[in-house]
Amino acid sequence: MKSRLYLCRIAACAAFAIALVDCYSQTYPVKPIRMVVPFPPSGGTDVIGRLIAQHLTNTVGQSVIVDNRAGAAGRIGAEQVAHAAADGYTLLMATSTVVITAPVLFPQLPYDPIKDFAPISPIASGSYVLVVHPSLPARSVTEFIALAKARPAQLNFASSGPGDTNHLSGELFQIDAGIKLTHVPYKGAAPGTLSVIAGETELMFSNIVPAIPHVQSGRLRALGVTTLQRSPLLPRVPTIAESALPGFEVQTLYAILAPAGTSSEIVRRLNEAITESLRAPDVKQRIEADGSKTISGTPEALTRMMTSEIAKWSQVIKRAGIKPPAQ
Numbered sequence: 001m002k003s004r005l006y007l008c009r010i011a012a013c014a015a016f017a018i019a020l021v022d023c024y025s026q027t028y029p030v031k032p033i034r035m036v037v038p039f040p041p042s043g044g045t046d047v048i049g050r051l052i053a054q055h056l057t058n059t060v061g062q063s064v065i066v067d068n069r070a071g072a073a074g075r076i077g078a079e080q081v082a083h084a085a086a087d088g089y090t091l092l093m094a095t096s097t098v099v100i101t102a103p104v105l106f107p108q109l110p111y112d113p114i115k116d117f118a119p120i121s122p123i124a125s126g127s128y129v130l131v132v133h134p135s136l137p138a139r140s141v142t143e144f145i146a147l148a149k150a151r152p153a154q155l156n157f158a159s160s161g162p163g164d165t166n167h168l169s170g171e172l173f174q175i176d177a178g179i180k181l182t183h184v185p186y187k188g189a190a191p192g193t194l195s196v197i198a199g200e201t202e203l204m205f206s207n208i209v210p211a212i213p214h215v216q217s218g219r220l221r222a223l224g225v226t227t228l229q230r231s232p233l234l235p236r237v238p239t240i241a242e243s244a245l246p247g248f249e250v251q252t253l254y255a256i257l258a259p260a261g262t263s264s265e266i267v268r269r270l271n272e273a274i275t276e277s278l279r280a281p282d283v284k285q286r287i288e289a290d291g292s293k294t295i296s297g298t299p300e301a302l303t304r305m306m307t308s309e310i311a312k313w314s315q316v317i318k319r320a321g322i323k324p325p326a327q
Contacts, residue, residue: 029060031089034090035056036069036078037050038075039095044290044292046068048123048287048292051286051287052274055280055283060270073097073098074095074097078092079111082260084259085259086262088270092258093123093256094117094256097252098113099113100113101313117257118258118260118267119257119267121274121302122297122305123255123256123294123295124295127231127252127292128166129208129223130225131203131206131222132196132220132223133199133201133202134219135199139223144203148181153181156183156203157170157184159185160185162183162323165205166204166205167185170205171316172316175320177244177245181203192206197214205250208233223237223243224240225237225239226248226251227239255306267299
């Protein structure tokens, strides 16, 4: 009799807990939500984060406050979210450098991009363009590859630093094209781009938007974009995939994540709200103006994207012998 009474009490407690979770999920959110952007204000990630935060505020009925937690190329902010309460009130505006390449470059990273986060929704993907100094005798990707094969390790490619996406783009390009270039890292994308304009280096995989004025002025020559489809910002520039290397693709992923353990109902609620925000014309126009493309999807789809990208860049980093950047 006592055991039966005990089991009844356990069942009642479980039912009560389920009811509480269901009630909590239905009323969520009841207070402001903090969106951690792990980079300084005014950068590309910050712009996208604030745009989404503004629309989420209108959609969910509570303020979504952007909290810039810069440092260690985004890893500090990501760690804070990974260890935050899994209650839906702390979100991460994540990028590829934080949840795709950092886990590969830094084996002792204090968070796991798959195990320590609950994926909510992809937001956008950013792309790059291969630019060269106009004096270089190559007007296409095919011509450039032929030139590089004739001059192994003599052509220098600039990047914004070891392990950054434009550096990894160059490494993947070398692997797929069967060529050898010399990497010259700079402290940021701007000085890297200026080095190509000045002729200090021959090429760079640049973010599209900052490269456009220099391409239009003739100070840089664009050979190919890294997406599988041409960019509407540079419609006359072919993709590297269509020009010479089928399947070649490099993109920066932007996504919203929450701490692992966040309830599926809250994740669903946020995913629906973000998807609605991404349909807004001003959101699409602003993101596309920065050279990115809006993408929406389920949490499961985001997990597959992250897993696939981690596997891809793990192989590139291993084959290229890239070591973690100095801290």
